[in-house]
Amino acid sequence: MTGEPGGRxxxxxxxxxxxxxFRQIRRxxxxxxxxxxxxxxxxxxxxxxxxxxxxxxxxxxxxxDGTQASRDFSGKFAATEYFxxxxxxxxxxxxxxxxxxEAVGIVLIIPRGFGDxxxxxxxxxxxxxxxxxxxMTATTAAGYIGAIVQSQTMRFSLDVLxxxxxxxxxxxxxxxxxxxxxxxxxxxxxxxxGLMVFILMVIVVISTALTVVRERERGTMEQILVSPVRPVDxxxxxxxxxxxxxxxxxxxxxxxxxxxxxxxxxxxxxLLLLTMTLFLTGGLGQGVLISTMAKSQQVAFMISILTxxxxxxxxxxxxxxxxxxxxxxxxxxxxxxxxYFLATLRAVMLKGTGLGAFWKEVLFLAAFAAVxxxxxxxxxxxxxxxxxxxxxxxxxxRVAR
Amino acid sequence: MRTILTFxxxxxxxxxxxxxxxxxxxxxxxxxxxLLGYAVDLxxxxxxxxxxxxxxxxxxxxxxxMYFHSGYFTEKGRAETPGDVDRFLDHGLASMAFIIPRGFGNxxxxxxxxxxxxIADGSESQSATVGLNYxxxxxxxxxxxxxxxxxxxxxxLGLRPVxxxxxxxxxxxxxxxxxxxxxxxxxxxxxxxxxxxxxxxxxxxxxxxGTLEQLIVTPLKxxxxxxxxxxxxxxxxxxxxxxVVGVATLLIRVPLRGSVPLLLALALVFxxxxxxxxxxxxxxxxxxxxxxxxxxxxxxxxxxxxxxxxxxxxxxxxFQAVTYxxxxxxxxxxxxxxxxxxxxxxxxxxxxxxxxxxxxxxxxLSVLRFRKRxx
Numbered sequence: 001m002t003g004e005p006g007g008r009x010x011x012x013x014x015x016x017x018x019x020x021x022f023r024q025i026r027r028x029x030x031x032x033x034x035x036x037x038x039x040x041x042x043x044x045x046x047x048x049x050x051x052x053x054x055x056x057x058x059x060x061x062x063x064x065d066g067t068q069a070s071r072d073f074s075g076k077f078a079a080t081e082y083f084x085x086x087x088x089x090x091x092x093x094x095x096x097x098x099x100x101x102e103a104v105g106i107v108l109i110i111p112r113g114f115g116d117x118x119x120x121x122x123x124x125x126x127x128x129x130x131x132x133x134x135x136m137t138a139t140t141a142a143g144y145i146g147a148i149v150q151s152q153t154m155r156f157s158l159d160v161l162x163x164x165x166x167x168x169x170x171x172x173x174x175x176x177x178x179x180x181x182x183x184x185x186x187x188x189x190x191x192x193x194g195l196m197v198f199i200l201m202v203i204v205v206i207s208t209a210l211t212v213v214r215e216r217e218r219g220t221m222e223q224i225l226v227s228p229v230r231p232v233d234x235x236x237x238x239x240x241x242x243x244x245x246x247x248x249x250x251x252x253x254x255x256x257x258x259x260x261x262x263x264x265x266x267x268x269x270x271l272l273l274l275t276m277t278l279f280l281t282g283g284l285g286q287g288v289l290i291s292t293m294a295k296s297q298q299v300a301f302m303i304s305i306l307t308x309x310x311x312x313x314x315x316x317x318x319x320x321x322x323x324x325x326x327x328x329x330x331x332x333x334x335x336x337x338x339x340y341f342l343a344t345l346r347a348v349m350l351k352g353t354g355l356g357a358f359w360k361e362v363l364f365l366a367a368f369a370a371v372x373x374x375x376x377x378x379x380x381x382x383x384x385x386x387x388x389x390x391x392x393x394x395x396x397x398r399v400a401r
Numbered sequence: 402m403r404t405i406l407t408f409x410x411x412x413x414x415x416x417x418x419x420x421x422x423x424x425x426x427x428x429x430x431x432x433x434x435x436l437l438g439y440a441v442d443l444x445x446x447x448x449x450x451x452x453x454x455x456x457x458x459x460x461x462x463x464x465x466x467m468y469f470h471s472g473y474f475t476e477k478g479r480a481e482t483p484g485d486v487d488r489f490l491d492h493g494l495a496s497m498a499f500i501i502p503r504g505f506g507n508x509x510x511x512x513x514x515x516x517x518x519x520i521a522d523g524s525e526s527q528s529a530t531v532g533l534n535y536x537x538x539x540x541x542x543x544x545x546x547x548x549x550x551x552x553x554x555x556x557x558l559g560l561r562p563v564x565x566x567x568x569x570x571x572x573x574x575x576x577x578x579x580x581x582x583x584x585x586x587x588x589x590x591x592x593x594x595x596x597x598x599x600x601x602x603x604x605x606x607x608x609x610x611g612t613l614e615q616l617i618v619t620p621l622k623x624x625x626x627x628x629x630x631x632x633x634x635x636x637x638x639x640x641x642x643x644x645v646v647g648v649a650t651l652l653i654r655v656p657l658r659g660s661v662p663l664l665l666a667l668a669l670v671f672x673x674x675x676x677x678x679x680x681x682x683x684x685x686x687x688x689x690x691x692x693x694x695x696x697x698x699x700x701x702x703x704x705x706x707x708x709x710x711x712x713x714x715x716x717x718x719x720f721q722a723v724t725y726x727x728x729x730x731x732x733x734x735x736x737x738x739x740x741x742x743x744x745x746x747x748x749x750x751x752x753x754x755x756x757x758x759x760x761x762x763x764x765x766l767s768v769l770r771f772r773k774r775x776x
Contacts, residue, residue, distance in 0.1 A: 030691055031690050034695075049705070054715065102734060130572065132572055132573050136712075137714075140534060143534045161552075214690070296606075297609075306433065320441050343493070
């Protein structure tokens with residue numbers, strides 16, 4: 001430990017702050033409960049609830065042909081798990097209202113003469129109306145339609161050949177698709193790491209966002225300032241207890257991810273622990289930093305939500321691929337620590353790759369933790385000295401109200 | 402009436418006093434919408450892919466060209482051996498790999514089934530999954546072409562391949578831009594986050610500072626107190642909606658086909674819920690930290706279960722039922738309907754009624770709770 005001029009070991013000043021902070025946390029069991037178990041609870045719920053697989057798209061069929069062939073054909077759609085046949089229409093104009101109020105996503109229209117054309121080998125055309133408002137579902141669903149139609153066409157063609165005794169023709173191409181790191185393409189596999197990052201980020205920032213400003217708003221900051229506690233003691237003392245708490249809660253989440261969703265840790269656990277600690281410390285540091293900047297708890301809350309909630313969700317690469325973003329927006333994603341943690345988490349948990357693949361991310365996380373802690377210490381030093389007269393005015397304002 | 406006006410003025414003054422508050426209230430939503438509105442894009446294109454072509458024939462090159470000319474895939478490198486593909490996927494340099502074994506061209510020419518292997522990185526977000534769908538579709542198109550050539554050879558027999566065309570018509574959003582779907586969603590989320598945050602702290606703050614007693618001894622009635630507390634937030638919320646709609650339509654250029662007054666009116670109806678919920682959080686919390694955590698506890702389900710990105714129809718039945726209790730779900734249908742489909746009140750009647758029911762319910766509940774606490 002580095003000695004100070006006064007001969008006091010560096011960490012001696014922190015311990016009382018930590019002890020006091022722990023006592024304060026204990027006194028508010030509801031908040032502690034939230035911090036410990038909210039992430040696990042949210043993961044539990046959303047791990048089950050969410051997935052991206054587009055299945056069971058509601059379908060309406062308007063069969064104007066009404067022959068065996070057309071019934072077989074539309075039956076092929078309803079038979080897959082991708083589409084649920086909800087309506088049979090007799091007039092294509094009904095499609096309008098159904099799509100308008102989101103009752104169905106797709107309307108399939110089979111024209112009159114479909115069966116005859118098919119039997120005669122004439123070109124046939126079917127129509128699919130897609131609700132493009134939900135663009136992602138629509139894209140995938142349109143893809144399914146294309147695939148089903150294509151496989152049907154191929155089948156029909158091979159049938160034609162077979163009837164003429166040319167059955168030695170094989171399907172030209174066999175495509176073997178394999179999915180790595182997540183063989184069954186379970187959404188849970190790639191959603192769980194993302195959910196973990198999102199939930200932890202929001203929780204850690206808000207768990208320290210009020211610490212300093214609360215003391216200030218309640219007027220207990222003066223007491224701390226006249227005590228021998230240094231700014232660095234205060235920042236570290238307020239961060240360390242939450243690092244421990246959030247490490248516990250992150251482990252609960254990891255355990256749940258493994259037990260319930262089968263998300264393994266393929267890579268090195270110690271590496272994971274290291275990046276996790278860096279990320280959590282950085283997030284908590286961000287909270288403290290917000291706390292030193294805000295004048296009231298309300299503002300601190302708003303800044304922390306505005307900087308974490310939607311940005312983490314959208315800019316971290318959790319759902320939205322970063323490479324899809326416009327070049328102007330991409331630099332902003334470097335400001336989102338969740339981006340680095342998510343990349344590491346996916347690499348360690350799902351791919352089992354070593355430090356070589358993501359050392360840059362680890363460096364960024366370390367820098368993020370260091371910057372937030374140092375800057376908030378510096379801010380605290382400054383505000384501690386400068387804001388004395390202003391805080392006096394603030395005190396008067398409170399009385400006046 | 403005079404007292405309540407004075408009270409409202411005091412609330413506005415208090416909001417203005419805080420130097421950091423104004424930018425948070427009016428600049429932050431715009432910045433968020435701009436930054437996030439441009440960022441949200443789930444269109445699958447330019448999926449980075451690595452190629453391992455062991456065949457190196459005209460046929461294999463033609464096959465690969467179909468992929469890289471489709472616009473869905475871009476070539477990010479070539480692997481010499483199939484094992485070399487690992488490196489690209491492990492380091493996240495590519496999220497798909499196409500492996501063409503030796504003999505691909507010969508098999509095709511001989512009418513035997515040729516094999517190819519497609520590998521997708523399943524750890525990455527959904528784009529890889531969708532990429533796989535596209536890849537299979539392109540492969541199917543390729544085999545269709547091969548089949549057509551086979552028919553060409555037996556043309557003498559008078560056989561023709563069956564030709565079935567699908568005409569896919571996409572309504573409301575012909576280019577299938579995911580951004581058009583997502584930006585109205587962000588609008589709803591920003592409105593929810595702003596109003597819920599403001600309200601959830603509003604009363605607990607007075608409680609924590611001990612100024613609530615002072616308010617109670619004033620001649621203000623409980624309902625005037627609540628009205629005075631909430632009215633500024635309604636105004637702020639409406640201004641935010643107008644600003645954000647302006648940014649979405651003028652800068653991000655999301656089409657707005659329906660009526661703006663209707664959008665504002667229904668935003669007001671939706672705010673009934675968020676304000677009521679915020680008030681509720683305020684009444685069940687002892688201090689601001691609790692209020693904040695409780696508000697977050699309500700907000701996370703709102704973003705994840707609302708159908709913003711995760712389609713509701715894919716959720717397990719139980720959770721689908723739960724989403725009916727998430728008021729923002731209805732608001733999403735409303736804003737998407739007004740923005741993209743240009744529908745009016747008749748089509749949105751169910752959603753409006755649901756939002757109204759939820760809003761009034763939670764609102765009355767929290768007002769009652771609050772009054773009981775006062776007495």
